[in-house]
Amino acid sequence: MNTLIFRTIAPFLAAMMLVFSVFVLLRGHNEPGGGFIGGLIAASAFAIQGIAQGVSAVRRALKLDPLAIAGIGLLLSALAGLLSLPLAVPFMTGLWVDLPLGLDRVPVSSVMLFDLGVYLVVMGTITAIALALEEKEEP
Numbered sequence: 001m002n003t004l005i006f007r008t009i010a011p012f013l014a015a016m017m018l019v020f021s022v023f024v025l026l027r028g029h030n031e032p033g034g035g036f037i038g039g040l041i042a043a044s045a046f047a048i049q050g051i052a053q054g055v056s057a058v059r060r061a062l063k064l065d066p067l068a069i070a071g072i073g074l075l076l077s078a079l080a081g082l083l084s085l086p087l088a089v090p091f092m093t094g095l096w097v098d099l100p101l102g103l104d105r106v107p108v109s110s111v112m113l114f115d116l117g118v119y120l121v122v123m124g125t126i127t128a129i130a131l132a133l134e135e136k137e138e139p
Contacts, residue, residue, distance in 0.1 A: 002051065010052030017045035025119050035115035039122025046123075047130040055135050058127075066128035073120025080114035 021041035028034025046066075050058045062069070084093040092114070098105040 007052045010048055014045040014049045017041055017048070021045065021119075021123075025115060028115055035118030036122055039119040040126060042119070042123040043126035043130060046127045047134070050131055050134045055131050058131060062127075066124045066131065068124070070121045070124030070128070073117040073122075073124060075117070076120065077114050077117030080110045080117060083110050083113075 018041075021038040023038075024033040024041060025035055025038035028038070046058050046062070049061070059065075064072075081092045083095055084091055087093075087095070089095075093110075095110040096107055097109075099108050
């Protein structure tokens, strides 16, 4: 299945999948989607890239080990829950803050931080599994 057409189209397909995974992550609380599905789509993009160009190319592109990315995501998710403790509200309570962005203010929630953590955990874990399986198949 590693044809010239596949090797040529894989980088474009992976880039489109990564952009779509961020879209799914960002729309997650208003419509279907979120960190889990977005992370699966991103991991699929890295798996396609690994099949087309090899595992070493994907590892170079990621810059970090996929399990390190998953660990960072786990820390972000835990931090999202711990943010509620100093305010004496229940654990994992959604908190909002308005960030000034130019002439406007953008509302940001701790729920988005949790979703980003889930995204990184799923993407890192599934990517690590896919790359490990592909390494075993390479000659």
